[in-house]
Amino acid sequence: MTQYRVLPGPEHFLPPAAASMGICLPNPGEGHINGVIVPEEKAYEEAARQFLMAKVPTIFPGPLVLWAWNEKAAKKATAIRHLYETIKACVTPQQQAMLIPMPDYRPKYPKINPEVEINPNHPNLTIWHNKIDACMFVGVHCHQANLSLKIIRGGTSCYTIAMCAQAGHEDAMLSFRDATAEKIMRLAEWVKKLKGTVKVSQVTSKGGASN
């Protein structure tokens, strides 16, 4: 049994892949928090708590939900919008909920505009620029999501959540698997349920997203 835990960074100049440190993905009906397998319901609660605690809770929707390439994607996109609106309605005026897309994976030259997008090759730039201290990836291809999650863990203190449609992500601090529109809506319900019960974190002047 590994002692390694997937925690907010900055972890290392080159942090290891969590899978290589013995962290395993959850089975259906489960999630993981910090690399420890938990019942999915517990993961909803913790994800909602993290959103409500953060100064800049942010959702990063990827290409799989940004384009209406099938009915499921369109349904998920609607659910994500609903989750974002719910977070926005449930946080205090001092908090700033954000929705920043990862529209594609192409490297951006000469430089990315971190105010309007995030890119898997240098996601830390968007985290730093916007002082994001909790984020959720959804609709991002698994390989690209893991690249992003690892780089964010390496260089920032941002809390990462993955809402994955496949097997989940060990490189996130909290991960769901087999994501559907219904699961995203369920997370929004948990945000509503916990509204007012969670204290906003006392973070650094950099909004927790240290370099």
Place this chain on the structure above:
Amino acid sequence: MADTHSVIGTKNKKGQTYTDTWQLMHEAPRTPSFYTGSEVIKEALRRASCDVMIAYPITPQSEAAALIGELFAEGYIGDYFRGESEFAVMSQCAGAAFGGARVFTTTAGPGTMRAMENFPMWAGARLPIQMIVTCRGINSPLSIQPDTLEIAYLLNTGMLVWHAETAQDFFDWILKGYMVSEEPDVHLPLALCCDGFFVTHTKDVVNLTPADMCLPPYDPYRSPVPCMDMECPPVRMMRDPFVMKSNYISYATHASWQQEVWAAIERSRKHTIKWLNGLIETENVDADVLIVASGTAVSQGREAIRLLEDEGMRVGLVKVKALRPWPGEEIREATKHAKHIFVPEFNVTGWLAKEIKATIPNSDRVHAGPHVCGGMTMPPEIIVQEIKTALGMKAMSLAGRGS
């Protein structure tokens, strides 16, 4: 999005029924058939719902590539053609896999080495191509006889690497291999190796699944990277490498990319254990003396164990089935009681012994050998001789046999 489960129970154009793979491999009736290893590869492919097979026939090492051409003529393979060289074949396999096809190919010896540049590219691009490696000698003077040295080169490519002992392993593992390598959290190429000639050219009884049942088709929409998109990595990575930019971010991205490939190998562990019923198989591991081997060296080890049993000596066996993912924990557990560990190999460098030495405590327990190479056979008597000599027992030398 395609839903694999929705096709279970329906028929393909050849009238084969798409069958749940667990049911196909574990519950469907089996028919004993007397086939060469190459014919077994063909029969596995008949049931694999393979979209594309690209061939550079390495006859006489293996007839499999040519035999699969017959399958194409019969309508069981979506597309089939011959590449200009082994390098071309592996590049074309990448193209087909990028496009969302289930891809199969075969190679051996110098062909594997010639195509080597493609294998880390396949892994980095997360392409679940299956490649049969019917191992043969790789160095000059050339040999078409078995020699497993090429496996050592494959171990660090980022591919999954399995080493089959028998034609039965081969039949089952070709079909199961797709189930592991196509998992979205794995999605890596698989090098399914065997000791060429011994396995490919000899006939054996192999229990085949029904020919009218086949694997569910590959669902490329579960891939962890987008299908062919010239503007996105990994395709763009190859035509316009972002890593060519000299800055920290480019290097860090590439580093993270490499880590992700090896993380995917780690993730394959639970799927491989499920489908292969463990990464290793063991017999009598409470014995003081163990043989740890892969491929046909396992068969020779079994025979050596029988010979030693006839003399009243008890020896255990560890059959290593998967080399990537590497069964480190399993080998540590299986060898914890052993005082002497012998690793017979069909290659000159002893790569398996080195891996085992790097895995277990007190690695001076490992005796790297016996080795044969260049196509030599490994009579079980030389394993017996190696064990007896190391233990200070009197052993008959085989060196002068026949004189």
